[in-house]
Amino acid sequence: MSISELANSKIEIEAEEQVLKEFTNISNNQAYDLVFHRRVLALNDGITEVTSPNDYFGVDNRAGMYPTLQKALNDSILESSKVFQMLDVGGGSGSPLDWIFSKELLKNVGKRENIINVIEPNPNLLKVYLKTLEKYPHLKKGIVYQGYVQDYYEVRENNVKPPLPSDKVDFINAIHVVYHLTDYRQDNLDPYKDIISFITFFYSILKPGGAIYIAYRDQDQDFGGNMQKNYYEKIHEYNLYQNIAKINQARDNFLNKGQIIEYLESKDDEDGFKTKPKIETLKHKFSFYAKSLADMAVLGLCGNLLESNEKNFDKGRLNFILNEIKDAALMKVEDEKERRFGLGRTERDGKMLWIFSLNIDPIT
Secondary structure (H helix, E strand, O other): OOHHHHHOOHHHHHHHHHHHHHOOOOEHHHHHHHHHHHHHOOEOOOOOOOOOHHHEOOEOHHHHHHHHHHHHHHHOOOOOOOEEEEEEEOOOOOHHHHHHHHHHHHHHOOOOEEEEEEEOOOHHHHHHHHHHHOOOOOOEEEEEEOOOHHHHOOOOOOOOOOOOOOOOEEEEEEEOOHHHOOOOOOOOOOHHHHHHHHHHHHHHOEEEEEEEEEEOOOOOOOHHHHHHHHHHHHOOOHHHHHHHHHHHHHHHHHHHOOOHHHHHHOOEOOOOOEOOOOOOOEEEEEEEEEOOHHHHHHHOOOOOOOOOOOOEOOHHHHHHHHHHHHHHHHOOOOOOOOOHHHOEEEEEOOEEEEEEEEEEEEEO
């Protein structure tokens, strides 16, 4: 069966009906859970307990991250220290606890105490995170803050000061957090300022010799990022389209190209010594996988089209992505030419799946 024939098959039609029903009359937080916990974090068939970054079904970026995350984590462990403090920002459901942190931090047992601090705004994901943390007795719970990292450094009316870790931290993990730093819907946005505030806060609580690990999808090339831009162009919200372009440019300049270092080097630390930060950046390709086009459309919500709050989820966004994907599946393609978004079919673990392979994941 060809791709276009499969797109119109009964199994695809039924899958679409099920997904649209699933996303009807729900909040953004509930939609967030359906996207990330039920799709992005879905496990491969036969996997009941995560032990490897390759155990996940929906996306394979964890395998690409593993070597750099492992190195950054190990480099941040000071042999002379009696306590290792980690801050997991936007910790989500805590999946990295399973596939890397619980394993790598075993080497600290008998040498130093491991304290895991977490910041996560989504209450449902935070509950899962804490439940995951309980599985590992060698990982001690530190501060837990249900809220946004911006609460630590932005002045807001009636804002209660969030808790800080008990000491300077050795390692800060911030995977897929930068998307939430700047509200692309606001007028006169300043994504450069937002990144500076974000990094400066991290730097202020980091021990000398510590590390900050930031991973994010390049929204100019990413499937979800392209869907977001296409959506706002389609509904003629050109100001939002331009705002997104500004945000992407700021990330590229400050994080990917490392220009944030120039700012950090210009600042003195509280002891009067010049900071000497360094940055390492790389990009790696990864792919989304789905059993149906409708599930692939759900994965396309990854990014700013998906909000984390209790407002009603706008199903029109999902419908837009679904129609874009179906158009890509139905388009006529000449030999050796790609479909839109890199849509295709591939075999994985003996099963034929839909795949998107245009994504680039910068790691800083």
